[in-house]
Amino acid sequence: MSWRVRLAKDAARFLKRLPRDQRDRLRRALDELERDPWAGDVRPIQAGRFKGALRKRVGRYRLIFRVNPEERLVEVAAVLSRGETTYR
Numbered sequence: 001m002s003w004r005v006r007l008a009k010d011a012a013r014f015l016k017r018l019p020r021d022q023r024d025r026l027r028r029a030l031d032e033l034e035r036d037p038w039a040g041d042v043r044p045i046q047a048g049r050f051k052g053a054l055r056k057r058v059g060r061y062r063l064i065f066r067v068n069p070e071e072r073l074v075e076v077a078a079v080l081s082r083g084e085t086t087y088r
Helices: 009-017 020-035
Strands: 004-007 042-044 054-058 061-068 073-081
Touching: 004 009, 004 020, 009 020, 009 073, 020 054, 020 061, 020 073
Parallel strands: 004 073
Antiparallel strands: 042 054, 054 061, 061 073
């Protein structure tokens, strides 16, 4: 049974602005989230504005998301480029 993935407006806007190759790579990662939200390099975020959420590392980008098991829903709050202030 698969999961549904819902993108926040900001996350969708960020994806649209990326070059095609990077956008395709992130879309493949989103497809992986549909199959299994905990597969791959997924870790909980310990502090900052996304505390309590999970992050999936996709190259230099991070998918920030929360999992709702009752609805089998993965809500992607943000797609961020990794840097010094990514999680702040």
